[in-house]
Amino acid sequence: MNLKKSLLGVAVIFSAMILASCGSSSNKSSSSSSSTKTTSSESGSYQVTGQTNNSQYAGVIKNGKYLTSKSRGVTASQNSNLLNLKSFETGLQDISKTQFSTSKYIFQEGQYLSKSTVENWIGRKSKSNSEGLNPASNGSTSPTKRNPIYLQSLEEQDYVQKSGSKLKLSGVTIGLAMNSVDYYRKTTYGAQYQTDISDATLEKEGKAMAKEVLTRLRKKAALKNVPIVIAIYKQASNDSLIGGNFVSYSVNNGNSISKWKAMNIQNVVFPLKTGESAPNSNDADAFSNFKSEVESFFPNLSGVTAQAQYKNGSLQGMNVSITTQFYSETEISSFTQFLADQAEKYLPSGVKTDITVSSTTDGVQSFLSRSSTAKSFKTHVFGSY
Known part of the structure; x- marks a missing residue:
């Protein structure tokens, strides 16, 4: 029973930790629809899933199975901060929603870039x-002299x-996940070193790569005339308690990169460390008061933290x-x-x-959630059955 409960807990933790879907596009709600509709295609039979609400895309099922990405999970190296991967994927879809309406478009996992292509x-x-x-190696192993790996992963x-x-x-979105470190x-098996990459360099390299990626995509027959959105994502360091964030994106209808749109997004962990500040000090004070009340009422707590996105x-x-x-x-x-109170x-x-309550030994114990338009929290306590 504890194994079943822990597996369920892992799923809830990951869904609750990701901040990239906190924007207004995720806060709308409507009556759910879980029906699937079948449509034919030259390459097989497709079904379109229903939408749980109008802020989410319907997906594509081919021949009775979910159509998975051809290059999912390909990265330049092992990334130990799982929050990067999660916020990268969900944040990229949030950018897509600004161009491809969930009421008019259907989401399909990337089908035009193969695993070997992305690896190359x-x-x-x-x-x-x-x-x-990524640039060729210059042979140096000095943190400040070597050519670093700038591009960590690419998502279609x-x-x-x-x-x-x-x-x-009818459209494609490409995400370029760039290393900040x-x-x-x-x-082999030696000590780990690191090369820090400035924000300016990260964005410069990302934009140069975006130009080349667009040129390559336009050479594919299916991608010659569709809108292509390219977004640049800044990965957080491996020891960060939060994921990274998108810094800019470009919507391209032609063969060259259009103007870039900057994204002023900041992820913050509460309580703040000494010397840190939040965009709104009232939010930090509000969390501090909440934390104090909780810890004074229930002393058997190992930690109360929050991740916020601005x-x-x-x-x-x-x-x-x-x-x-x-x-x-x-x-x-x-x-x-x-x-909840x-x-x-x-x-x-x-x-x-969202609030996730878990123990160090027994996984997730309860979950609370409140939408942007609601006043009260919905709660669920996980039982042992």
Whole structure:
């Protein structure tokens, strides 16, 4: 039973930790629809899933199975900060929503860049890999003199529309995940070193790569005339408690990069460290008051933290994580109700807020959530059955 509960807990934790979907596009709601509709295509039979709400895309099922990405999971090196991967994918789709409406377009996992293609593109340029977007090695192992790996991963998302009885590609979004820190070893199994990459260099390299990526995509027959969105993502360091964030994107209808649109997004961890500040000090004070109330009422806590995302200085959402030492389900139930009352009283309203309660030994114990338009929290306590 504990294994089942822990597996469920992992899923909830990951869904609650990601901030990139906190924006306004994720806060709308409507009646759900889970029906699937079948449509034909030259390459097989497709089904289109229903939408749980109008802020999410319907997906594509081919021959009874979900159509997976051809290059999913390809990275230049192992990334130990899983929050980067999650926020990269969900944040990229949020950018897509600004161009491809969820009511008019259907989401399809990337089908035009194969695994081998992406592997070549995110590799270093060399005699054996002329397609490498990362610079060739200059032979140096000095943190400040070597050519770092700038591009960590590349994500393709396709957006299709129904055209008669077929699905027609109508847009593509490409995400370039750029390293803010490049980790490397001088010898196999040796000590780990790092090269820090400035924001200015990261964005400069990303924009140069975007230009080349667009040129390559336009050479593919299916991608000659569709809108292509290219977004640049700044990865957080491996020891960061939060994921990275997107810095800019470009919507391109022609063969050359159009103007870039800057994205002022900031991720913050509460409580703030000494010397740190939040875009809005009232939010930091609100969380501090909430934390104090919770810790004074229930002493058996290992930690109370929150991740918040700001866009243009405005709070978009907050994910609170609480680690307990509780073993009694009655304690957990009472604690959850207390949290709902205190969160409603102290935490900022008008933004999506999730609270995950878990123990160090027993996984997720309860989950609370409030949409941007709701006043009260919905709660769920996980039982042992």
